[in-house]
Amino acid sequence: MAKQAGQNKITTSSTAEYFSKNLQQVGFSSQTKATLTTLKEAVDNALDACEEAQILPDLTVFIEKVGPGSLKNSDQIRIRVEDNGPGIDPEDVPKVFGEYLASSKFGRGRCSRGQQGIGISAATTWAQLTSATGVRVITKTKGMRKAISSTVEVDIKNNRGVMKDRESLDWNRPHGTSVEFLVDGRIQLNGEAGLLNYLSGTTLVNPHLTLRYKVPDAEEQVIERVSKEIPMVPEATEPHPHTMKLGEFIAHSHLFGRVKTSAWLKKGFSRVHEGVLNDLVKAGTAKSLLEKSVDQLSETQFKELFAGLQNLKLMAPSTRSVLSIGEDGFAKSIKRLGAVDFFAVVSRKPAICDFKPVQVEVAVARLEQKNVEAESAVQILRFANRVPLQFDKAACAIVHAIESVNWRAYGIAQPKGGIPQGPYIVAVSVVSPFIKFKNASKETIDASDELVEEIRRALIQAGQKLSKHIRREVKANELEEKIRHIEQFCPILVEGLCRLTKASPARKKKAEDGLVKILGRDAHLTKQELDQAHAVLEAQNAEADSMGNTAEQAQLTENA
């Protein structure tokens, strides 16, 4: 029913107002989640900034309880994240931390961690709402002599960032940024949704990251980088016509001004070339339409053009815009999670799923500490654009794919159709410029059939690689068991036979010697096989170690 004039007045709210009332939509739905999300947003921003400026990231994370919070059953928590990134231009500081949807990345179709420019402003809002103070930011760019320190708050009514207490200070680093939030929340260190899981996951998919962190009730930890290669975030490719809607299609034309429609289509879109335009004409689009200037097209003509393109069979979008962690980096990084017996890493080639480029990478590792209960599920680490996903596991495409694989074929226990069991880590990273998340807080990847199948294939490849290790181990165990058999059963057999036949001690001795001879041949053969199996296993361990050593050496050189 339409509202009548003079009745309730219709008002417009700012984006900041909307989010300040709906923070649960962006990861602040509980006190533990609020702490984790704040940390996550700060770390994501720091890593993105370093990558953008091609700097090897050195991050320091500091989390402490300050006292009781203002919310019921909450603590006041200080979260500080410092990076050695390029720093932020002082003019941009209020925009970055205090304005919603102010981003250098919004809709650019690149594989960066942050996409819309919501997260860090939401964290500032949470701090402001619970502790009545915004985020404390210290930043210094290369060109600045002194660092700028200020508190940024969100002007909720106008969706603007406001800088307070601005001052200059000496900072003993050439460039970088430090952000400090004082928020109400609760600290959960362990478990799937724990802070430590987030930090170890982040180091896993960022082999080039050195992370220092101090969390309550624990010593300061340093996780050194294992790779000096800074990932190059590929430039976005032009949009593909089949991934657009009509409104976007028309809006896209406005970026090009007065150019011929044919030129706009060829320049402004990927996979549209002369041949495609010829096909378009053959399919019934007037050639004159392509000759017209794009700014003179009517809405009907845009519609006709759009429909024509949608009906054509086009090449799938390019996969050049996706970024990969790389098998090498992943392999080195997985050893930072703890003592690993063996592992398998698979980097799939970029593929097209649901018409969007995507790259899936998988690492499966067996942990040395076997004190994990045999029937407990494997540890699953999920990543989307190199950000750990820690909530709503059941609905995630990654978990669906893990459950669809028959892990028993690779020697790993698995209840029917469930998550495999044992002391394993299964890490799956999905990288795409357009990841379909199920919600704004980016907790779960939507489980489309194509994506699940792509992840499944990666997992199967990893499983096959891993099974070689497991089988070899099983074989070695079997061989050892056989040797033990010989030692145990030979005397029992001879004694039994002698008792039943009432044989003399001389016969017994002779039979024993004979049996040792017979089984000795078997034992010798078994021993040879066992030695071979051991040699292969050791060679593989040495190979894995040398990978680690190279990384350690690289670190030593860098430190020197």
Place this chain on the structure above:
Amino acid sequence: MSQAKDTEIPKLSRELCNRLLTDLERAKRPVLYATKCSLDNSIYNHKVGFLTPGPKKVATELNVSSVKKMSGAIFMLEILLRNIDSGAVNTKRELYYISKGEIKHNSSLKPLDFGDQEESDEIIDFICEMLECYREELNCYANDRGGQTYSQQLVVTETLPDGDKAVVDLSKLGTTPFQPKNRPQNLKLSARKKIDFCLVVESEGTANTLVANGFTKRHNCILMGAQGVPSNAVRGWCKLIQDQLSVPLYFFGDLDAYTMQNIYRTLKAGSAASLIRNSDYSAPDVKFLGVLPEDIKKYDLNDYPVKENDAQEVRALKKAQDALKNDPFFQDKKNKGLTQILNWLMTNKRRCEQQAYFTVDPRDPTMPEKIIVDKIKNGRYV
């Protein structure tokens, strides 16, 4: 089992052990041969009347993989021979515990410890296959199940282990049945009056009903309840009746694939799993009285379709298909009538229970008896 056989088993066992020991002394790998007890090694000749073992043997060579099994077999054989020597008998479960006790008192035997009864059962079966004997010959008995027998004419004389004789006159037992033993070879049968036939009823309950309604009073017969798949006791008992009394035997049970293959075929010709003992545990003369497919029409019996979702019924039909192709019993021309019934069951996918005879005249409790006797009199059986 004869006294001669009692001494034969220990002798055979010692010969076997001696051969093994001699091979070992010569550093020659010993090989044990056991009869292959499976359908593909079963031979059926209607003149013999039961399934007999073919030439196939399973060879077990001593090596790292088989040394545990062989040691276990020699260990268990020692226990069994001791039982034969002393006359003690045991069940498989008891033997499992006896082996546990032996190991408890001798730590050097620890590696032989059986994880569960299945393992020790397997070893006992292996010994039987090697010595080509059945477990009763090794004094290892199953519990006496099924075969409850009623008769006004039958007299059973049992020779007890101590040589004493016990005489049981079944007409003196009232409605209490006689329970045949798993070792029926120790029984001697005689008849106070001429016995006309022996009826084996699949359902124990229906057998009881027939007796309660006066079946054995009105007819000079032996009436027995099989209680499903016939146990060794039932099989050996039928064989004994057939051999010692020379009376015609009839089997009365359900019309379905399971009864035909698992119950009736086992009673008549033994089974592939028991190839070694079929000669003592099958009654080739037993006839299939019904329910026959034509009875359904003749007496307007209530039958019903095979349930597609009942795993057991579906499996039985599938097995029937295999039986027609591979079972020498059903392939023999003499058993054409039985094969036709199996074919009928597979084509029509219907079944009819023995109790369906009660629908013919629900107010006459003796109606099933009348039909049975009529069928016997007029030769309407297969």
